[in-house]
Amino acid sequence: MHAEASVAAPPYSRANPFPAKLLVNRRLSGPDSAKDTRHFELDLAGWGLSFEVGDSLAVYATNDPQLVDEIIHALGATGEEEVPRPKGALTTLRQALLRDYSITQPTPKILRAIDLWGMEIVDFLSDHPSARFAPEEFVGLLSKLQPRLYSVASSLRAYPDQVHFIVDVVRYESNGRLRKGVCSSFLAERADDVPVPVFPSIAKHFHLPEDPDVPIIMVGPGTGVAPFRAYLQERGATGAKGKNWLFFGSQHQRCDFAYGEEFEAFKKEGLLTRLDCA
Ligand SMILES: Cc1cc2nc3c(=O)[nH]c(=O)nc-3n(C[C@H](O)[C@H](O)[C@H](O)COP(=O)(O)OP(=O)(O)OC[C@H]3O[C@@H](n4cnc5c(N)ncnc54)[C@H](O)[C@@H]3O)c2cc1C
Incomplete structure (x- = not known):
């Protein structure tokens, strides 16, 4: 009889960030302020990692589902088409656009493929319905969605098992559309009921x-x-x-x-x- 191998919990890593829970999302800037600066508190209980004051945490946001829907619609796709993730495994177009790829700022590959100066990807697709990309061809032009860093604004000695951030929410208008920063708007608008994947980034x-x-x-x-x-x-x-x-x-x-x-x-x-x- 073989002794049962003990199965260690998967260690958290950049590739497998810890799913933190957003506890507090409070606007700091007053109603008269043009800025939307926010205080966030995240619960890190059970993460088994650490940081020091002066470090940052990488936050792995997902994209705005409304923007994903617009892009799928503009591509004339359903979202269910199979496309490769950045490392090759297959997923649906909708999941790839939500989680894996950067879908706002055009990449050099896209700029070479189409004239997109001053626009976001969705502008070009909406303005040029005849320029049809197959879903797989389209994701091949995108770059990987990168995590964003936020300086830790709290000490583990003062707030064990928590991290606080202070974040300027990126919102601006261009080409007649309201644009939203991927990660700051994820934290401000869409993270209340979903895990916020985080991983420390040490600043020695x-x-x-x-x-x-x-x-x-x-x-x-x-x-x-x-x-x-x-x-x-x-x-x-x-x-x-x-x-x-x-x-x-x-x-x-x-x-x-x-x-x-x-x-x-x-x-x-x-x-x-x-x-x-x-
Ligand atoms: C070590 C480190 C620590 C950081 N700590 C903090 C922190 O504590 N708090 C904090 O708020 N940020 C911090 N940042 C910045 C943070 O990582 C993000 O870059 C920031 O929140 C924007 O990310 P986003 O995903 O919301 O926006 P993105 O989707 O990345 O969009 C930002 C982009 O939008 C465009 N843009 C923005 N405003 C305009 C405009 N008015 N007109 C035209 N284009 C515009 C620019 O191209 C800009 O690069 C830190 C960065 C680093 C490297």
Whole structure:
């Protein structure tokens, strides 16, 4: 009789990122702000991985299903056609466009195939219904959908099993259409009820000084303040004695001042030695 081999849980990796759960999705910028800056909190319980303040996490977003539908329609396809994934295995056109390929910005291959300057892929397909691509030919022109990095804005010592992000949601108009950033709009609009695949991305040269007494000056305009919120939480949690000076810049302090109350509280506690808003 053979002893049953113990089956180890699959380790999380870039190819198999951890399915985090979105706990908080809160708008930070006020109603008068032109920006949509958001605070996200993700539950990492059970992931068995780690990060340090100063690191980022890669977020593996899926594409906007409405845009996927438009592209399938413009191709004259049903979405059920079999096409290769970037590494060759077959899937349906709909799944490939949702999960595997970048479907907004044209790739050099597409630019060589068609004149697409200033447009997104869907514009060309809608404007030129006669330019028909077979589904397999079409995905062959696309590049792989890449994860986006977000600086960790929280310390595991202050929030064990969580990561916080501060994200500017990308939305703009071009060619008369509202465009949405793939990952920031995934987090803001479509991640409440689906896993958010994440994996750490280490930034060795951006960690806090090892000596807790070393004073630090932090300059964090806009969402660039994210890693410094994590630094401050870490220094607070470890009782580090070094002085902490933060320069924070935003378009309009009144409406764009992310974490204003939190930083004022850090100042009162003496954790933040000096806070300058530019
Ligand atoms: C190490 C690192 C850390 C980062 N940390 C953060 C962070 O903490 N917070 C944060 O918000 N971001 C952060 N970023 C940026 C983040 O990774 C994404 O690039 C960003 O959120 C946009 O991704 P997206 O998928 O939403 O947009 P995409 O789908 O990638 O679209 C962005 C593209 O849209 C186009 N575009 C955007 N605005 C306009 C416009 N007005 N007019 C015309 N075209 C436009 C540009 O081509 C731009 O490249 C970080 C990046 C790195 C490398």
